[in-house]
Amino acid sequence: MTAEHSLLVFPVGHYVGERHPEEHHVVRVGLTHQRLTADGFGVWVIAHGSEEIGKGLWTLEAVFDLAEAAGLSGVPDLVATMIESGLLVTVAADRDAACRFAATYRLNPMLVGLGNTDREPDCYQLGLPGLPVAVLDRTAYELWQWSRVAPSLWHTCMVREKVLAGLGERVAAADLVEGLLGDLRELLASGCAFLDLAEQR
Structure with missing residues:
Protein backbone atom coordinates (compact mmCIF):
# COMPACT_ATOMS: atom_id res chain seq x y z
CA MET A 1 0.00 0.00 0.00
CA THR A 2 1.42 3.41 -0.93
CA ALA A 3 1.33 6.38 1.44
CA GLU A 4 -1.24 7.98 -0.85
CA HIS A 5 -3.56 4.98 -0.52
CA SER A 6 -3.47 5.28 3.29
CA LEU A 7 -4.99 8.78 3.16
CA LEU A 8 -8.46 9.16 4.62
CA VAL A 9 -11.02 10.10 1.99
CA PHE A 10 -14.31 11.98 2.27
CA PRO A 11 -16.94 12.78 -0.37
CA VAL A 12 -18.00 16.39 -0.76
CA GLY A 13 -21.30 17.66 -2.07
CA HIS A 14 -25.04 17.18 -2.18
CA TYR A 15 -26.38 14.66 -4.68
CA VAL A 16 -29.21 16.20 -6.67
CA GLY A 17 -30.01 13.34 -9.03
CA GLU A 18 -29.49 11.85 -12.46
CA ARG A 19 -30.18 13.94 -15.54
CA HIS A 20 -31.79 12.54 -18.71
CA PRO A 21 -31.30 12.09 -21.61
CA GLU A 22 -27.64 12.91 -20.86
CA GLU A 23 -27.47 10.11 -18.27
CA HIS A 24 -25.07 11.85 -15.95
CA HIS A 25 -25.27 12.33 -12.18
CA VAL A 26 -25.16 15.78 -10.61
CA VAL A 27 -23.57 16.70 -7.28
CA ARG A 28 -23.69 20.26 -5.95
CA VAL A 29 -20.57 21.59 -4.22
CA GLY A 30 -21.01 25.15 -2.99
CA LEU A 31 -22.64 27.03 -5.86
CA THR A 32 -21.35 24.68 -8.56
CA HIS A 33 -22.96 21.63 -10.14
CA GLN A 34 -20.51 18.83 -10.91
CA ARG A 35 -21.33 16.12 -13.46
CA LEU A 36 -20.37 12.49 -12.95
CA THR A 37 -20.53 9.44 -15.19
CA ALA A 38 -22.06 6.27 -13.78
CA ASP A 39 -18.58 4.98 -12.81
CA GLY A 40 -17.63 8.32 -11.29
CA PHE A 41 -20.82 8.37 -9.29
CA GLY A 42 -20.07 4.85 -8.08
CA VAL A 43 -16.66 5.97 -6.80
CA TRP A 44 -18.19 9.02 -5.10
CA VAL A 45 -20.77 6.79 -3.36
CA ILE A 46 -18.08 4.32 -2.23
CA ALA A 47 -16.08 7.23 -0.75
CA HIS A 48 -18.86 7.75 1.81
CA GLY A 49 -17.72 4.62 3.63
CA SER A 50 -19.61 1.65 4.94
CA GLU A 51 -22.05 1.53 7.83
CA GLU A 52 -20.29 -1.65 8.94
CA ILE A 53 -17.14 0.29 9.88
CA GLY A 54 -19.05 2.72 12.08
CA LYS A 55 -16.62 5.46 13.11
CA GLY A 56 -13.64 3.58 11.67
CA LEU A 57 -11.11 4.85 9.14
CA TRP A 58 -11.99 4.86 5.44
CA THR A 59 -9.05 5.24 3.10
CA LEU A 60 -8.32 5.57 -0.59
CA GLU A 61 -7.18 1.95 -0.49
CA ALA A 62 -10.68 0.90 0.61
CA VAL A 63 -12.21 2.95 -2.21
CA PHE A 64 -9.92 1.39 -4.81
CA ASP A 65 -10.60 -2.12 -3.50
CA LEU A 66 -14.39 -1.74 -3.48
CA ALA A 67 -14.47 0.04 -6.83
CA GLU A 68 -12.45 -2.78 -8.38
CA ALA A 69 -14.75 -5.39 -6.83
CA ALA A 70 -17.74 -3.49 -8.25
CA GLY A 71 -16.24 -3.59 -11.74
CA LEU A 72 -15.88 0.19 -12.11
CA SER A 73 -13.42 1.29 -14.77
CA GLY A 74 -10.75 3.98 -14.81
CA VAL A 75 -10.87 4.38 -11.03
CA PRO A 76 -7.41 5.99 -10.48
CA ASP A 77 -8.15 8.66 -13.10
CA LEU A 78 -11.67 9.19 -11.72
CA VAL A 79 -10.34 9.63 -8.18
CA ALA A 80 -7.66 12.08 -9.33
CA THR A 81 -10.22 14.13 -11.29
CA MET A 82 -12.68 14.22 -8.39
CA ILE A 83 -9.98 15.33 -5.95
CA GLU A 84 -9.00 18.11 -8.35
CA SER A 85 -12.62 19.22 -8.82
CA GLY A 86 -13.40 19.10 -5.09
CA LEU A 87 -15.80 16.16 -5.08
CA LEU A 88 -13.38 14.13 -2.97
CA VAL A 89 -10.99 15.33 -0.29
CA THR A 90 -8.12 13.35 1.19
CA VAL A 91 -6.81 13.85 4.70
CA ALA A 92 -3.54 12.59 6.13
CA ALA A 93 -3.94 10.74 9.41
CA ASP A 94 -2.39 13.45 11.57
CA ARG A 95 -3.82 16.19 13.75
CA ASP A 96 -2.68 19.20 11.71
CA ALA A 97 -4.14 17.83 8.48
CA ALA A 98 -7.39 16.97 10.26
CA CYS A 99 -7.64 20.50 11.68
CA ARG A 100 -7.11 22.06 8.24
CA PHE A 101 -9.81 19.78 6.84
CA ALA A 102 -12.20 20.73 9.65
CA ALA A 103 -11.64 24.45 8.94
CA THR A 104 -12.32 24.01 5.22
CA TYR A 105 -15.62 22.09 5.32
Missing part, protein backbone atom coordinates in the same frame (compact mmCIF):
# COMPACT_ATOMS: atom_id res chain seq x y z
CA ARG A 106 -18.95 22.17 7.06
CA LEU A 107 -21.63 19.54 7.54
CA ASN A 108 -25.22 19.81 6.34
CA PRO A 109 -27.75 17.54 8.07
CA MET A 110 -30.35 15.51 6.21
CA LEU A 111 -33.34 13.45 7.41
CA VAL A 112 -35.13 14.26 10.67
CA GLY A 113 -34.61 13.37 14.29
CA LEU A 114 -36.86 10.62 15.65
CA GLY A 115 -35.84 10.90 19.30
CA ASN A 116 -33.86 8.59 21.52
CA THR A 117 -34.61 4.90 21.94
CA ASP A 118 -36.36 3.21 24.88
CA ARG A 119 -33.82 0.43 25.04
CA GLU A 120 -30.78 2.75 24.86
CA PRO A 121 -31.71 6.27 26.04
CA ASP A 122 -28.27 7.60 25.03
CA CYS A 123 -28.83 6.57 21.40
CA TYR A 124 -30.81 8.64 18.92
CA GLN A 125 -32.64 7.70 15.73
CA LEU A 126 -32.60 9.61 12.45
CA GLY A 127 -34.73 8.95 9.41
CA LEU A 128 -38.22 9.75 8.22
CA PRO A 129 -41.34 9.58 10.36
CA GLY A 130 -41.99 5.89 10.96
CA LEU A 131 -38.84 4.89 9.06
CA PRO A 132 -35.61 4.96 11.11
CA VAL A 133 -32.45 5.03 8.97
CA ALA A 134 -29.66 5.27 11.55
CA VAL A 135 -29.09 5.04 15.28
CA LEU A 136 -26.37 7.35 16.60
CA ASP A 137 -24.58 7.78 19.89
CA ARG A 138 -24.66 11.12 21.69
CA THR A 139 -21.61 12.74 20.05
CA ALA A 140 -22.61 11.84 16.49
CA TYR A 141 -26.16 13.03 17.18
CA GLU A 142 -24.90 16.33 18.60
CA LEU A 143 -22.79 16.88 15.48
CA TRP A 144 -25.82 16.18 13.30
CA GLN A 145 -28.14 18.33 15.44
CA TRP A 146 -25.99 21.46 15.48
CA SER A 147 -24.07 21.17 12.22
CA ARG A 148 -26.33 23.42 10.17
CA VAL A 149 -25.67 26.42 12.40
CA ALA A 150 -21.90 25.88 12.47
CA PRO A 151 -19.93 27.60 9.67
CA SER A 152 -17.32 24.83 9.71
CA LEU A 153 -16.44 21.54 11.36
CA TRP A 154 -13.66 23.37 13.20
CA HIS A 155 -16.26 25.68 14.73
CA THR A 156 -18.03 22.57 16.01
CA CYS A 157 -14.81 21.46 17.72
CA MET A 158 -14.40 24.87 19.35
CA VAL A 159 -17.96 24.70 20.67
CA ARG A 160 -17.32 21.21 22.06
CA GLU A 161 -14.20 22.55 23.78
CA LYS A 162 -16.24 25.27 25.51
CA VAL A 163 -19.01 22.87 26.52
CA LEU A 164 -16.51 20.44 28.04
CA ALA A 165 -14.74 23.30 29.84
CA GLY A 166 -18.07 24.23 31.40
CA LEU A 167 -18.29 20.67 32.68
CA GLY A 168 -14.80 20.92 34.20
CA GLU A 169 -13.04 18.95 31.44
CA ARG A 170 -10.11 20.71 29.76
CA VAL A 171 -9.70 19.45 26.19
CA ALA A 172 -8.31 21.53 23.31
CA ALA A 173 -10.39 21.80 20.14
CA ALA A 174 -7.54 20.25 18.13
CA ASP A 175 -7.68 17.16 20.34
CA LEU A 176 -11.38 16.73 19.53
CA VAL A 177 -10.97 16.59 15.75
CA GLU A 178 -10.17 12.86 15.60
CA GLY A 179 -13.39 11.98 17.40
CA LEU A 180 -15.30 14.37 15.18
CA LEU A 181 -13.96 12.61 12.07
CA GLY A 182 -15.35 9.34 13.41
CA ASP A 183 -18.75 10.92 14.00
CA LEU A 184 -18.59 12.47 10.54
CA ARG A 185 -17.84 9.11 8.89
CA GLU A 186 -20.86 7.53 10.56
CA LEU A 187 -23.15 10.33 9.38
CA LEU A 188 -21.87 10.24 5.80
CA ALA A 189 -21.99 6.45 5.50
CA SER A 190 -25.59 6.34 6.72
CA GLY A 191 -26.71 9.17 4.42
CA CYS A 192 -27.66 11.44 7.33
CA ALA A 193 -25.58 14.42 6.20
CA PHE A 194 -23.27 15.71 3.49
CA LEU A 195 -20.10 17.80 3.41
CA ASP A 196 -19.92 21.19 1.76
CA LEU A 197 -17.48 24.08 1.72
CA ALA A 198 -17.24 26.06 4.95
CA GLU A 199 -19.19 29.27 5.18
CA GLN A 200 -17.15 32.48 5.28
CA ARG A 201 -18.31 34.53 8.28
Whole structure:
Protein backbone atom coordinates (compact mmCIF):
# COMPACT_ATOMS: atom_id res chain seq x y z
CA MET A 1 0.00 0.00 0.00
CA THR A 2 1.42 3.41 -0.93
CA ALA A 3 1.33 6.38 1.44
CA GLU A 4 -1.24 7.98 -0.85
CA HIS A 5 -3.56 4.98 -0.52
CA SER A 6 -3.47 5.28 3.29
CA LEU A 7 -4.99 8.78 3.16
CA LEU A 8 -8.46 9.16 4.62
CA VAL A 9 -11.02 10.10 1.99
CA PHE A 10 -14.31 11.98 2.27
CA PRO A 11 -16.94 12.78 -0.37
CA VAL A 12 -18.00 16.39 -0.76
CA GLY A 13 -21.30 17.66 -2.07
CA HIS A 14 -25.04 17.18 -2.18
CA TYR A 15 -26.38 14.66 -4.68
CA VAL A 16 -29.21 16.20 -6.67
CA GLY A 17 -30.01 13.34 -9.03
CA GLU A 18 -29.49 11.85 -12.46
CA ARG A 19 -30.18 13.94 -15.54
CA HIS A 20 -31.79 12.54 -18.71
CA PRO A 21 -31.30 12.09 -21.61
CA GLU A 22 -27.64 12.91 -20.86
CA GLU A 23 -27.47 10.11 -18.27
CA HIS A 24 -25.07 11.85 -15.95
CA HIS A 25 -25.27 12.33 -12.18
CA VAL A 26 -25.16 15.78 -10.61
CA VAL A 27 -23.57 16.70 -7.28
CA ARG A 28 -23.69 20.26 -5.95
CA VAL A 29 -20.57 21.59 -4.22
CA GLY A 30 -21.01 25.15 -2.99
CA LEU A 31 -22.64 27.03 -5.86
CA THR A 32 -21.35 24.68 -8.56
CA HIS A 33 -22.96 21.63 -10.14
CA GLN A 34 -20.51 18.83 -10.91
CA ARG A 35 -21.33 16.12 -13.46
CA LEU A 36 -20.37 12.49 -12.95
CA THR A 37 -20.53 9.44 -15.19
CA ALA A 38 -22.06 6.27 -13.78
CA ASP A 39 -18.58 4.98 -12.81
CA GLY A 40 -17.63 8.32 -11.29
CA PHE A 41 -20.82 8.37 -9.29
CA GLY A 42 -20.07 4.85 -8.08
CA VAL A 43 -16.66 5.97 -6.80
CA TRP A 44 -18.19 9.02 -5.10
CA VAL A 45 -20.77 6.79 -3.36
CA ILE A 46 -18.08 4.32 -2.23
CA ALA A 47 -16.08 7.23 -0.75
CA HIS A 48 -18.86 7.75 1.81
CA GLY A 49 -17.72 4.62 3.63
CA SER A 50 -19.61 1.65 4.94
CA GLU A 51 -22.05 1.53 7.83
CA GLU A 52 -20.29 -1.65 8.94
CA ILE A 53 -17.14 0.29 9.88
CA GLY A 54 -19.05 2.72 12.08
CA LYS A 55 -16.62 5.46 13.11
CA GLY A 56 -13.64 3.58 11.67
CA LEU A 57 -11.11 4.85 9.14
CA TRP A 58 -11.99 4.86 5.44
CA THR A 59 -9.05 5.24 3.10
CA LEU A 60 -8.32 5.57 -0.59
CA GLU A 61 -7.18 1.95 -0.49
CA ALA A 62 -10.68 0.90 0.61
CA VAL A 63 -12.21 2.95 -2.21
CA PHE A 64 -9.92 1.39 -4.81
CA ASP A 65 -10.60 -2.12 -3.50
CA LEU A 66 -14.39 -1.74 -3.48
CA ALA A 67 -14.47 0.04 -6.83
CA GLU A 68 -12.45 -2.78 -8.38
CA ALA A 69 -14.75 -5.39 -6.83
CA ALA A 70 -17.74 -3.49 -8.25
CA GLY A 71 -16.24 -3.59 -11.74
CA LEU A 72 -15.88 0.19 -12.11
CA SER A 73 -13.42 1.29 -14.77
CA GLY A 74 -10.75 3.98 -14.81
CA VAL A 75 -10.87 4.38 -11.03
CA PRO A 76 -7.41 5.99 -10.48
CA ASP A 77 -8.15 8.66 -13.10
CA LEU A 78 -11.67 9.19 -11.72
CA VAL A 79 -10.34 9.63 -8.18
CA ALA A 80 -7.66 12.08 -9.33
CA THR A 81 -10.22 14.13 -11.29
CA MET A 82 -12.68 14.22 -8.39
CA ILE A 83 -9.98 15.33 -5.95
CA GLU A 84 -9.00 18.11 -8.35
CA SER A 85 -12.62 19.22 -8.82
CA GLY A 86 -13.40 19.10 -5.09
CA LEU A 87 -15.80 16.16 -5.08
CA LEU A 88 -13.38 14.13 -2.97
CA VAL A 89 -10.99 15.33 -0.29
CA THR A 90 -8.12 13.35 1.19
CA VAL A 91 -6.81 13.85 4.70
CA ALA A 92 -3.54 12.59 6.13
CA ALA A 93 -3.94 10.74 9.41
CA ASP A 94 -2.39 13.45 11.57
CA ARG A 95 -3.82 16.19 13.75
CA ASP A 96 -2.68 19.20 11.71
CA ALA A 97 -4.14 17.83 8.48
CA ALA A 98 -7.39 16.97 10.26
CA CYS A 99 -7.64 20.50 11.68
CA ARG A 100 -7.11 22.06 8.24
CA PHE A 101 -9.81 19.78 6.84
CA ALA A 102 -12.20 20.73 9.65
CA ALA A 103 -11.64 24.45 8.94
CA THR A 104 -12.32 24.01 5.22
CA TYR A 105 -15.62 22.09 5.32
CA ARG A 106 -18.95 22.17 7.06
CA LEU A 107 -21.63 19.54 7.54
CA ASN A 108 -25.22 19.81 6.34
CA PRO A 109 -27.75 17.54 8.07
CA MET A 110 -30.35 15.51 6.21
CA LEU A 111 -33.34 13.45 7.41
CA VAL A 112 -35.13 14.26 10.67
CA GLY A 113 -34.61 13.37 14.29
CA LEU A 114 -36.86 10.62 15.65
CA GLY A 115 -35.84 10.90 19.30
CA ASN A 116 -33.86 8.59 21.52
CA THR A 117 -34.61 4.90 21.94
CA ASP A 118 -36.36 3.21 24.88
CA ARG A 119 -33.82 0.43 25.04
CA GLU A 120 -30.78 2.75 24.86
CA PRO A 121 -31.71 6.27 26.04
CA ASP A 122 -28.27 7.60 25.03
CA CYS A 123 -28.83 6.57 21.40
CA TYR A 124 -30.81 8.64 18.92
CA GLN A 125 -32.64 7.70 15.73
CA LEU A 126 -32.60 9.61 12.45
CA GLY A 127 -34.73 8.95 9.41
CA LEU A 128 -38.22 9.75 8.22
CA PRO A 129 -41.34 9.58 10.36
CA GLY A 130 -41.99 5.89 10.96
CA LEU A 131 -38.84 4.89 9.06
CA PRO A 132 -35.61 4.96 11.11
CA VAL A 133 -32.45 5.03 8.97
CA ALA A 134 -29.66 5.27 11.55
CA VAL A 135 -29.09 5.04 15.28
CA LEU A 136 -26.37 7.35 16.60
CA ASP A 137 -24.58 7.78 19.89
CA ARG A 138 -24.66 11.12 21.69
CA THR A 139 -21.61 12.74 20.05
CA ALA A 140 -22.61 11.84 16.49
CA TYR A 141 -26.16 13.03 17.18
CA GLU A 142 -24.90 16.33 18.60
CA LEU A 143 -22.79 16.88 15.48
CA TRP A 144 -25.82 16.18 13.30
CA GLN A 145 -28.14 18.33 15.44
CA TRP A 146 -25.99 21.46 15.48
CA SER A 147 -24.07 21.17 12.22
CA ARG A 148 -26.33 23.42 10.17
CA VAL A 149 -25.67 26.42 12.40
CA ALA A 150 -21.90 25.88 12.47
CA PRO A 151 -19.93 27.60 9.67
CA SER A 152 -17.32 24.83 9.71
CA LEU A 153 -16.44 21.54 11.36
CA TRP A 154 -13.66 23.37 13.20
CA HIS A 155 -16.26 25.68 14.73
CA THR A 156 -18.03 22.57 16.01
CA CYS A 157 -14.81 21.46 17.72
CA MET A 158 -14.40 24.87 19.35
CA VAL A 159 -17.96 24.70 20.67
CA ARG A 160 -17.32 21.21 22.06
CA GLU A 161 -14.20 22.55 23.78
CA LYS A 162 -16.24 25.27 25.51
CA VAL A 163 -19.01 22.87 26.52
CA LEU A 164 -16.51 20.44 28.04
CA ALA A 165 -14.74 23.30 29.84
CA GLY A 166 -18.07 24.23 31.40
CA LEU A 167 -18.29 20.67 32.68
CA GLY A 168 -14.80 20.92 34.20
CA GLU A 169 -13.04 18.95 31.44
CA ARG A 170 -10.11 20.71 29.76
CA VAL A 171 -9.70 19.45 26.19
CA ALA A 172 -8.31 21.53 23.31
CA ALA A 173 -10.39 21.80 20.14
CA ALA A 174 -7.54 20.25 18.13
CA ASP A 175 -7.68 17.16 20.34
CA LEU A 176 -11.38 16.73 19.53
CA VAL A 177 -10.97 16.59 15.75
CA GLU A 178 -10.17 12.86 15.60
CA GLY A 179 -13.39 11.98 17.40
CA LEU A 180 -15.30 14.37 15.18
CA LEU A 181 -13.96 12.61 12.07
CA GLY A 182 -15.35 9.34 13.41
CA ASP A 183 -18.75 10.92 14.00
CA LEU A 184 -18.59 12.47 10.54
CA ARG A 185 -17.84 9.11 8.89
CA GLU A 186 -20.86 7.53 10.56
CA LEU A 187 -23.15 10.33 9.38
CA LEU A 188 -21.87 10.24 5.80
CA ALA A 189 -21.99 6.45 5.50
CA SER A 190 -25.59 6.34 6.72
CA GLY A 191 -26.71 9.17 4.42
CA CYS A 192 -27.66 11.44 7.33
CA ALA A 193 -25.58 14.42 6.20
CA PHE A 194 -23.27 15.71 3.49
CA LEU A 195 -20.10 17.80 3.41
CA ASP A 196 -19.92 21.19 1.76
CA LEU A 197 -17.48 24.08 1.72
CA ALA A 198 -17.24 26.06 4.95
CA GLU A 199 -19.19 29.27 5.18
CA GLN A 200 -17.15 32.48 5.28
CA ARG A 201 -18.31 34.53 8.28
